[in-house]
Amino acid sequence: MNVDMDTDDWLGCPTPLEMYQHQCAILVDELVETERMLLRARANIAxxxxxxxxxxxxxxxxxxxxxxxxxKISKLEQQYSFASVQSVKIITGQRDHLLRENQRLLVELSVYKQPLA
Structure with missing residues (x-):
């Protein structure tokens, strides 16, 4: 028993043309999504x-x-290092002067405190 019947439309099976159209629609959707992602990536890169x-x-x-x-820091370091050296020299000179003056006064005081012979 040979049955030559076209069974493509049985049970809702799509035809080859409908399958190709569906595949094309899927590819178009993927291309649109890819283009959208590419535009967003370009905007991010920009x-x-x-x-x-x-x-x-x-x-x-x-x-x-x-x-x-x-x-500025190096200039200030040079300026203040020079100023601090100068101030230390001034203070050292004053200290030395006061020390000599103190020693002279101690000698004078010791002369006045000596018993009279």
């Missing part, structure tokens, strides 16, 4: 490039200010 440019400008500015601050 934002990151902008942020990097701002950070590089801020870094350059901070480095310039650091160089200026280091120069």
């Amino acid at each position: 934002g990151l490039v902008q942020m990097n440019d701002l950070l590089m400008a801020s870094k350059a500015d901070a480095e310039e200010r650091l160089v200026v601050a280091v120069e």
